[in-house]
Amino acid sequence: MKERIVSLGILVFAMVYTAGAIALKVGTLAQPGAGQFPAAIAITLLAISAFHAWLTFRKTAEKEEGHSWTELAPAGIAAALVVYPILLKTLSFLLSTFIVLFALLLLLKFKTRKISFLTALVTTILSFIIFSGLLGVVVPSGVMEQFILKILELG
């Protein structure tokens, strides 16, 4: 089932990509346009992904191999990845990083809640000091970030 879903997903992508590639100017062999290379890839991808999808549907259903995609740990990590940029945009670096890290530690059952909280707190502050203070990476900052940078400057 998983194989069939993925092969269909790739086929749909190939169709959409082909539509987009054909819409670009293909040009001639002597004067290739912006769409020539994408069109060549699109047609090949469409043919191969259609053949692959046909193979997966022709095969009799076997016992599913691999992991379950709905297990809590990978689903939680996926959710954290999607949520992080949204939080980073609205809450600034320290708070968003702390929330995501604390959630991941709880999700993966790292010792007690108290230890997870402290670990997330210390790691977040340390990562801010390393990336922003030492490496000079510009991260979304609020009052707390400015406060830490001030302390670092005084130090």
Place this chain on the structure above:
Amino acid sequence: MDILHQLMMGFQVAATPINLLWALIGAFVGTIVGVLPGIGPLGSMAILLSFTLKMDATTAMIFFAGIYYGAMYGGSTTSILLNIPGEAASVVTCIDGYKMAQKGRGGAALTISAVGSFVAGTLSIIGLMFAASVLADAALKFGPPEFFAIGAIGLLFLVRLSGGSLIKNVIMLLLGLALSTVGTDRLHGSARFTFGISDLGQGVEFLPVAMGLFGIAEVMLTAVEKEDMGEMIRIRMRDLLPTLAEWKRSIAPIFRGSLLGFFIGLLPGPSPVISTFVSYMAEKKISKHPEEFGEGAIEGVAGPESANNAAVGGAYVPLLALGVPFTPAMAVVVGALMLHGITPGPMMMSERPQLFWGVIASMYLGNVMLLVLNLPMVQLFAQITKVPKPILLPLITLLCLIGVYSVNSSYVDLYVLALFGILGFVLRDLGYSPAPLVLALVIGPMMETALRESLMINQGAIAPMIFRPIAGTIYLAAALGLIVPAVLTAVHRKKDPALAA
């Protein structure tokens, strides 16, 4: 003589305190990465890319080289002591290494592995030095048709050698090429597949894609895997000394492994991994005691461990001489060079000799550091495998997130990371190898530009693109490389029906 002079200059660059320090840190981090199952040299190099932003380009390259060959050293430790390969290139070492450890010869296996890695590493750097110089000189005569030929043939070999399902590898390759067309067209300046998102104008960034497919996907896969750690075999310092007989039996496999590894390293694909299997099979075939293989034969450790280190040197040749990465790890190195405004290629050797020769000289020094670092600290490195997953995985995820954001301060890059992390988990779970996609994404733009320029130069005629002396030789060599093994296999199958079954 000129090469020796340049190498001396390289040693002056590599021996500065800052470069020595980063070579040591790289070797140390690489060893840890090699020891830890799950996160490989590629993932760690991608994660640490942001750390190189403030470094000089030469220092960044020295740091990455240290990580890459450090990982090859470290991978053997857990294979021998715990029967757990730290990374894919150490799988073969488990077979005889762990058996030796069970028989009380684990220390000897570790020493032979470290010495073999050192010898192979040093020999492959000599090979890299000469091969890259010759190839870079030759590449100055290359035009667009030759660069297209190298890209196309490289990807073809990659698909063939990546292992697993051929059709899945082809699909991943085409997906990578499709992604490489996103962004502003280089020749006409028109936007392609950007959907009005200005951040996509520069194309899909390689870093979040690689970190998603290798780093995040690995974290998600590790999170669902059951822990199955064997009993660690303890080693005392005095156990580290091999017997005279073990030394004698190891010398030839070390040299054979070095030679095989270097040449396999030149090929596209997971060359360090392939080299270990080829070396193991070769040693078993020519051994006077093939029955000992699988039961603790020292040759089964010496050959493969030398081969995977030599393959690292080989993998650097196409990158440094042609600017074409043939392994995903080399693609990260290209990413790091690009971040510093350097486009790798045949001109790099003449335009930036300090970088080219500094990196090569640092590899010699790094190999000595690894030999000194690894043996006395072997027990400590083995303990690193005990770091619990519930703390390790969130930290790697955090490093990926901050690492990706820090390069361009882009939220789009974070979404790309999330997308490819999730896709990587799903695809890798079903046996799709991410390497063809990542390499096609990097090589794709070069191939497209080369193809279109070739067509324009030849007014649309395809034959003159193929039948040029250099391009024609590349196609012919590739055809022989792909067809001859297939024909030989078919002939063997016909002779021996058992093989066909």
